Amino acid sequence: MRRSVGVVLLVLGGLSFVLPVAGRQLTLLAPFGTLAPLIGMLLALIGAGVMAADAHRPSRTRRAPSAIWIGLVVLTMALLGAALWMNFFHAQVEVRMGIVQKIFYFHVPSAYAMYVGFGICALGSAVFLAKRKDAWDALAVAGAEVGLLFCAVVLITGPLWARKAWGVWWTWDPRLTTTLLAGMIFTAYVVLRSFGGAGEAERRFAAGLAIVGLFDLPVIHYSVQRWRGTHPTVITNKGGGLTAEMGQALGTGFILFTALVALLIWTRMRTERQRQRLRALELEAAERGLLEDV
Amino acid sequence: MMRTLARWLAPGALALGLCLGATGVAAGALAQDGAPEGEAGDAAEDRSMAFEAAEGPQTENIPGGALMIAAYGVVWLLVLGYVVSLGYRQASTTDDIDRLRRDLAAAEERTAED
Numbered sequence: 001m002r003r004s005v006g007v008v009l010l011v012l013g014g015l016s017f018v019l020p021v022a023g024r025q026l027t028l029l030a031p032f033g034t035l036a037p038l039i040g041m042l043l044a045l046i047g048a049g050v051m052a053a054d055a056h057r058p059s060r061t062r063r064a065p066s067a068i069w070i071g072l073v074v075l076t077m078a079l080l081g082a083a084l085w086m087n088f089f090h091a092q093v094e095v096r097m098g099i100v101q102k103i104f105y106f107h108v109p110s111a112y113a114m115y116v117g118f119g120i121c122a123l124g125s126a127v128f129l130a131k132r133k134d135a136w137d138a139l140a141v142a143g144a145e146v147g148l149l150f151c152a153v154v155l156i157t158g159p160l161w162a163r164k165a166w167g168v169w170w171t172w173d174p175r176l177t178t179t180l181l182a183g184m185i186f187t188a189y190v191v192l193r194s195f196g197g198a199g200e201a202e203r204r205f206a207a208g209l210a211i212v213g214l215f216d217l218p219v220i221h222y223s224v225q226r227w228r229g230t231h232p233t234v235i236t237n238k239g240g241g242l243t244a245e246m247g248q249a250l251g252t253g254f255i256l257f258t259a260l261v262a263l264l265i266w267t268r269m270r271t272e273r274q275r276q277r278l279r280a281l282e283l284e285a286a287e288r289g290l291l292e293d294v
Numbered sequence: 295m296m297r298t299l300a301r302w303l304a305p306g307a308l309a310l311g312l313c314l315g316a317t318g319v320a321a322g323a324l325a326q327d328g329a330p331e332g333e334a335g336d337a338a339e340d341r342s343m344a345f346e347a348a349e350g351p352q353t354e355n356i357p358g359g360a361l362m363i364a365a366y367g368v369v370w371l372l373v374l375g376y377v378v379s380l381g382y383r384q385a386s387t388t389d390d391i392d393r394l395r396r397d398l399a400a401a402e403e404r405t406a407e408d
Contacts, residue, residue: 020360037363048374055381091346100358103365134303157365215392225338233338274387
């Protein structure tokens with residue numbers, strides 16, 4: 001019941017952001033006028049809180065979170081507040097694109113977080129292939145999932161910005177295409193790990209796939225320099241550029257996303273290590289004849 | 295079946311990766327070779343843009359407010375949704391581990407009694 005309430009609140013929150021793009025608004029939130037997105041965000045936060053409370057159950061197995069993990073959560077929340085303040089109150093509105101340019105302060109750090117996630121996945125996979133230690137495999141799974149999350153953020157926020165800047169939602173620009181390709185490669189990795197079984201051969205095959213995906217990352221980065229396309233470059237050695245305030249807002253965004261990607265990978269890796277322990281216990285139980293189909 | 299498939303496909307996947315890497319390097323080199331000196335390096339600079347701060351009220355042809363709100367909302371909804379899904383996965387795994395530990399302990403007790 002609590003889970004359903006949480007899902008409904010999250011969906012309502014999501015619709016309050018997405019519908020205005022199509023020139024519509026949730027009738028439920030219409031009386032709030034321009035405050036509707038804020039109310040939507042509040043509903044989404046309450047929904048997430050309700051679902052988190054529903055997921056939490058007393059257990060003898062669950063370890064208490066470490067002080068460093070709690071510190072990282074507090075730091076990330078503080079950085080989020082600072083980044084939002086910098087984006088909306090410190091950095092100026094851009095003269096040609098207007099307020100939509102503020103997507104830049106989350107879009108670019110999201111791309112960086114995507115590189116970090118996919119890079120960690122490839123690193124974990126390479127070390128797993130060399131040492132066959134479960135911890136590295138768990139790191140690879142965590143990196144792939146978190147990288148894919150930020151890849152989705154990049155591929156959703158990019159078109160929202162492009163609609164205003166280029167007049168189209170999507171174009172087959174080299175950087176956009178190679179980013180989509182990376183997303184597809186690591187989607188394949190996550191699907192393989194989720195539905196392909198937990199055997200040694202599957203894990204090794206997935207590790208090889210992650211290393212293949214790694215080759216796409218420098219192509220994404222340098223495509224904008226080597227091939228002519230539509231995607232702009234803002235941070236270059238000469239030309240382009242940001243005002244001091246815009247640079248500070250972007251810098252805060254990078255620090256925020258560094259903390260966020262570290263927190264999410266750490267948390268996801270803990271979950272994966274727990275699943276590995278569960279798998280070991282299942283094997284032990286199967287050997288004793290307690291499980292019928294393992 | 296999966297093991298055989300993986301054994302056959304793993305070298306292929308690695309070879310594909312090496313080919314992709316080599317293609318990327320070759321394409322980069324070709325882009326540099328085909329362009330007049332200095333042009334390849336300047337391609338990024340040609341498209342570089344400077345963000346300029348607005349002074350005073352501005353009007354927009356395509357209202358960007360809705361697009362910006364959607365972008366910010368989607369970012370945090372995706373992150374929130376992921377965190378919630380992690381919570382559920384962790385809770386489910388914890389439940390399973392607790393249940394298995396209980397079953398294993400009970401099995402050990404039964405074995406000791408026998």
